[in-house]
């Protein structure tokens with residue numbers, strides 16, 4: 244079911260953790276807990292289940308951000324393991340914490356636009 248909003252707009256609004264329809268209300272009431280409905284326009288997005296796709300995309304994105312420089316550092320300087328842990332572990336955790344809700348919001352915007360809830364019924 245196509246929505247009166249462009250797909251790219253819905254995904255971009257979700258990416259900024261905003262309602263995919265109006266872009267003003269928050270899509271989450273807490274870190275990753277979807278709000279039942281938009282506080283501005285009332286669209287219901289709280290029933291959309293993204294399941295594992297948001298963590299999957301997050302791992303893919305964070306992996307591509309962290310692993311190439313890690314391998315480059317290892318190849319160029321071969322530092323001790325503690326240096327790798329001190330740099331890449333906090334960076335990976337921070338990048339994951341920042342990107343996970345944004346990616347989940349983008350997936351929710353995409354699913355809202357498609358009119359699917361992820362509950363295997365619709």
Ligand SMILES: [Zn+2]
Pocket residue numbers: 262263264265266267268281282283284285286
């Ligand atoms: Zn809204």
